[in-house]
Amino acid sequence: MKLQAPKGTRDFYPHDMAWRNHLHDAWRRVSIRHGFEQVDGPIFETLDLYKVKSGEGIVSELFHFEDRGGRGMAIRPEFTPTLARMVAAQANALPKPIKWFCTPNLCRAERPQRGRLREFFQWNVDILGSDAAVADAECILVAIDLLQELGLKPEHVRVKISHRQTVRHILSLLGVSDEKMEDAFDLLDRRDKIEPEAFQKRAGELGLDEPRVARFDQTCRYKYKVGSLGGLKKSLGIDGDELAALEALDQQLLDFGIADWCEYDLGIVRGLAYYTGTVFEVHEATGVERAMAGGGRYDQLIELFGGPATPAVGFGMGDVVLTNVLADKGLIPEDVSPRPDVYVLAATEAGGHKLGGVVASLRQQGVHARLSYRATRNISKLLKEAGSARARFALILDDEAANGTGQLKDLESGEQEIVKFDAVARRVKV
């Protein structure tokens, strides 16, 4: 019999799990210090919930089933519909701004490939109830702080920012009509995925002549630094407040001191139709990997889920691409498993009688204490076991154990001293 984990899913043995915990702890720690509160929802939701945002088309990407009452259910492929449902249900009771994060596992019935699995974890960060640029900027700030917390530097990654209204304004200046606007966004999104001829042809269908197509393309390929929107305005021949929303964001990014992580890239669209303002993605700097994170402003979604009009901005960051990027940069620590504080060893029978009590008492005091399952009283063998487990100290119990003392050996320095049992916890705890 050969039983394996389902394709595209992962087994987390202790070493893998230690890394997963390291990453999730960082997500949580950073979120909390930025003032976000953790939430979560069910692992499965009604199939209908996922259709609200994404239509019938989503169903083939879901692992779905019927519950005992014949209702359609699906394992969550994303958290946003759950978030929207939860906010809509309590919208009036929740103080604003709502600043929430979560770290759910999500499942998608996709073909597994590099950076894409059928089950993965995603850090979700959202601010609801504020339409101010500070909310957009705080989302970008917390993402950058997380990247920095894991050892990444501005030269490793690019936070690419665009704004739907700015792009709409540019497209409009180029002559794209309101009716064709959605097609134009779609074309911008597919720009790098289609042949130049197909691009020209579709741009023509938008009513743009060749020079305008070239200008469209050029505008969207050029990167603008944070703090340099004047240049963009000049190149577009704008001198009013048409880019006011983007300018407000620009000021916040400067205030937060994160300009060197960011750039404006008007080619960032984020296919999802529900974004209404700022959109952004985090990419590895050389562009070899998929996006590490993506998000933006979605001011109409909560209404779509039956709640009151609620401006909102947020992003998701998956664990798979992030881990790939960190591994490529040599930023995954060798071993982040917890180390034992002390290994308690019995050198004599009398010591053995005290062993269980000492271990239990140390643990109850918060000490990571281990004992050997081997029957031997051979101390060098037992010390070897303690060393393999990376214990920091060994507590050796001999006949003196009956008097409440043992020998505490520092396994790094080799120093050894006699200590009372009730003093061990103080000595060995980090």
Add this chain to the structure above:
Amino acid sequence: MKLQAPKGTRDFYPHDMAWRNHLHDAWRRVSIRHGFEQVDGPIFETLDLYKVKSGEGIVSELFHFEDRGGRGMAIRPEFTPTLARMVAAQANALPKPIKWFCTPNLCRAERPQRGRLREFFQWNVDILGSDAAVADAECILVAIDLLQELGLKPEHVRVKISHRQTVRHILSLLGVSDEKMEDAFDLLDRRDKIEPEAFQKRAGELGLDEPRVARFDQTCRYKYKVGSLGGLKKSLGIDGDELAALEALDQQLLDFGIADWCEYDLGIVRGLAYYTGTVFEVHEATGVERAMAGGGRYDQLIELFGGPATPAVGFGMGDVVLTNVLADKGLIPEDVSPRPDVYVLAATEAGGHKLGGVVASLRQQGVHARLSYRATRNISKLLKEAGSARARFALILDDEAANGTGQLKDLESGEQEIVKFDAVARRVKV
């Protein structure tokens, strides 16, 4: 449109999530100090994996579906099959004893009721590769340390312990043949769920006359203290080592100093046929709730999953009954949400210009720092907001902010002092 969480599942709003984190952190902290390493597996597995242990009968209790290749899959209803698969796959490479824990969410297609949900969390603790009583006792020890960590005391809960071999021996003494042994265990398991007459009838089918049935019943109802196995042996007329396995466990429980939490209750069977030795359950002392935890020794399971013969012992503890019991005892803290270290407020325009930079810098130093989204410079309004958020300090930025200082106000004592920005982190971090 009314969108709700599926029946029997939970939404975790921040207050609920804070408790869930509090509980999961305790599970993890206690597991680690007892020398267990964390693992996890996929949220869904092949349907076949669940049939290995439980047969076709399990399917109706599962949320199952087909993947794109038409293979049967199911959301995990328990972790043990995943554990067995993972251990079987790596059995020779893993150092023994394997001491693993995990805290998975599990889903069962059951009718939701008190203590039973369709999605819940379960702390799983297992020791594999040792058949020694110390392994059984360490499982019981870590369970008790967790209960104690959450504020429970011996008078609140009972760890009820039995041993398959001991019960088998008693049944055999009463005249139950090997062929009828499984039926006898089944009857013992159902004892409290069937009418006395049905019990008598089925006991008769086991070949037991009325006095023996009475003795059987009496033996299984009587509770024995840890350290008092002599009494049980005497009442059974045993003076050899027929109860050696239970006696070895008894000694370990005494050594660990946890006798007052435990009792032998030979009526504990744990229906699951795969248990081979020690079995135990944790119950609220008055017995009003379902079992809080249950487990035992299952020495043949890893082989069943294609691995080498591997003795094993472990248990599961769900979050739902545990939380109900803690709530009943008043042991759920009012609010375990993280408190902000400092709320940064701008009293003037000049202060406002520095606000973003100060907040971002504090967060990067690990400080839980918040800012207000309100445009007001009215300090008393802003301080009120900081108070509502339970912030410990407020840092007030006025025109002096340009010189790198602000007023740090302790929101508990009301004391206020002028501090340099680069000294704030040291002052406010817990």
